Amino acid sequence: LRDHLKDPSLLREQCYIDGTWVGQPELAVNNPATGAEIAKVAQLGAADATRAVEAAERAFPAWAKLTAKQRSNILRKWFELIIANREDLALILTSEQGKPLSEALGEVDIGGAYVEFFAEEARRVYGETIPTQRGDARLLAIKQPIGVCGAITPWNFPNSMITRKVSPALAAGCTVVLKPANETPLSALALVALAEKAGVPKGVFNVITGDAPPIGLVLCEHPAVRFVGFTGSTEVGKILYKQAAVGVKKLGLELGGNAPFVVFDDADIDAAVEGAIVSKYRNMGQTCVCANRLYAQDKIYDQFVEKLSKKVAAMKIGDGTEQGVVQGPLINMEAIDKVERHIADAVKGGAKVVTGGKRHSLGRTFFEPTVLADVKPDALVSREETFGPLAAVIRFKDEADVIAMCNKSPFGLASYFYARDLGRVWRVAEALESGMVGVNSGLITTEVAPFGGVKESGLGREGSHHGMDEYLEIKYVMMAGV
Numbered sequence: 210l211r212d213h214l215k216d217p218s219l220l221r222e223q224c225y226i227d228g229t230w231v232g233q234p235e236l237a238v239n240n241p242a243t244g245a246e247i248a249k250v251a252q253l254g255a256a257d258a259t260r261a262v263e264a265a266e267r268a269f270p271a272w273a274k275l276t277a278k279q280r281s282n283i284l285r286k287w288f289e290l291i292i293a294n295r296e297d298l299a300l301i302l303t304s305e306q307g308k309p310l311s312e313a314l315g316e317v318d319i320g321g322a323y324v325e326f327f328a329e330e331a332r333r334v335y336g337e338t339i340p341t342q343r344g345d346a347r348l349l350a351i352k353q354p355i356g357v358c359g360a361i362t363p364w365n366f367p368n369s370m371i372t373r374k375v376s377p378a379l380a381a382g383c384t385v386v387l388k389p390a391n392e393t394p395l396s397a398l399a400l401v402a403l404a405e406k407a408g409v410p411k412g413v414f415n416v417i418t419g420d421a422p423p424i425g426l427v428l429c430e431h432p433a434v435r436f437v438g439f440t441g442s443t444e445v446g447k448i449l450y451k452q453a454a455v456g457v458k459k460l461g462l463e464l465g466g467n468a469p470f471v472v473f474d475d476a477d478i479d480a481a482v483e484g485a486i487v488s489k490y491r492n493m494g495q496t497c498v499c500a501n502r503l504y505a506q507d508k509i510y511d512q513f514v515e516k517l518s519k520k521v522a523a524m525k526i527g528d529g530t531e532q533g534v535v536q537g538p539l540i541n542m543e544a545i546d547k548v549e550r551h552i553a554d555a556v557k558g559g560a561k562v563v564t565g566g567k568r569h570s571l572g573r574t575f576f577e578p579t580v581l582a583d584v585k586p587d588a589l590v591s592r593e594e595t596f597g598p599l600a601a602v603i604r605f606k607d608e609a610d611v612i613a614m615c616n617k618s619p620f621g622l623a624s625y626f627y628a629r630d631l632g633r634v635w636r637v638a639e640a641l642e643s644g645m646v647g648v649n650s651g652l653i654t655t656e657v658a659p660f661g662g663v664k665e666s667g668l669g670r671e672g673s674h675h676g677m678d679e680y681l682e683i684k685y686v687m688m689a690g691v
């Protein structure tokens with residue numbers, strides 16, 4: 210990998226604590242497309258996490274005291290460096306994660322867009338004055354950075370999940386200790402190398418790799434940490450929620466989803482097929498906003514399934530660095546097992562495999578993108594997030610039924626539907642229990658809009674001006690004796 214980078218210094222194996230690169234390379238990082246080891250990273254634990262938190266604590270007062278413009282300028286520089294190095298960052302990302310290079314470039318661009326956006330937002334943290342209830346007093350509310358923040362990120366978006374947390378934190382005046390996923394630490398280390406170059410002072414942004422549970426415990430329990438931002442599984446999110454309760458820490462949780470994708474009979478079917486492909490098969494179906502259960506209305510059901518499976522059957526599968534590849538390998542063997550379990554369960558219940566359905570002849574963790582038809586509404590795939598390239602299409606009769614099926618889930622991250630009738634569009638968008646709704650679009654993520662879930666899909670919002678609020682505390686000041 211190093212030989213293929215324009216700037217080989219972006220491939221880092223050590224951690225970054227208090228402005229110093231530390232730790233010995235121990236933990237192998239493998240390319241899921243080839244199985245080859247591409248680097249080793251340090252395996253740090255609780256003691257190093259504590260050191261990192263203390264460094265962030267020491268760095269906090271000076272960073273918080275900079276003017277918004279000063280912090281904004283440093284973030285802007287970081288953004289410019291990300292874009293200047295986008296090809297290297299994308300290659301690192303594809304090599305450790307597997308997604309096609311074109312998607313990796315897209316992720317680096319949106320990763321950078323978060324930094325750009327929050328560099329701008331840094332200068333728009335306004336407070337308010339409140340009409341007073343007392344003649345001798347004036348009331349105001351000011352916003353201040355919450356303090357040291359922990360961030361724990363997953364392997365499916367190794368670049369943008371980091372900038373989406375770290376850039377609003379730094380913009381607000383907070384300092385950060387980040388623990389990226391062990392499958393994909395190299396993108397995080399490259400990003401912090403660029404942040405160092407951009408002039409982020411020592412201790413302000415620390416990255417540690419290694420043992421997740423002890424590091425997570427320090428981030429949740431250390432008294433200096435005031436906020437923990439997490440993206441990952443609902444299972445781990447719940448552990449962190451409990452751990453953080455002890456010190457009453459504020460938490461941002463972006464957890465699992467189980468997104469419904471509904472095609473009504475008044476939809477533009479070709480557009481719905483395009484949307485389903487983007488929503489379902491992007492990153493090989495490994496995104497938390499992936500369409501997980503597809504509902505098509507009676508009248509257009511056969512047409513939708515036929516058009517969708519035709520496109521899916523034509524997808525090029527392979528190493529993400531190969532030209533024209535749109536589906537790479539899944540992240541690991543457990544991911545394959547889960548897809549197979551969902552297919553077997555649906556087929557047992559009477560579903561038909563229209564295309565795909567099995568491991569790909571390329572071996573490893575390559576899986577054929579799959580479409581299942583005649584899936585029963587209560588199949589396992591409709592209840593659990595698959596996190597793989599499997600579109601399970603369920604038939605439905607009317608609007609009320611499909612809304613009930615969509616909402617019959619403990620999760621509520623994203624929902625999608627395709628329809629043209631204006632009344633229906635409003636009714637359904639309002640009725641769906643999810644933090645985000647895509648109407649006639651399968652791709653909704655952007656740095657300017659609030660991303661997040663309801664129910665067991667999480668707490669808080671990332672991106673948009675709401676994404677800054679997570680990292681700010683409101684302080685009410687009464688000035689009396691006027």
Ligand code: ADP
Binds near residue numbers: 362365390424440
């Ligand atoms: P996924 O299923 O996407 O791998 P996880 O929730 O297991 O999701 O992982 C998301 C992130 O949480 C990763 O960085 C992982 O290392 C970290 N993680 C896993 N277990 C724990 C834990 N007990 N405490 C803190 N972080 C954890």
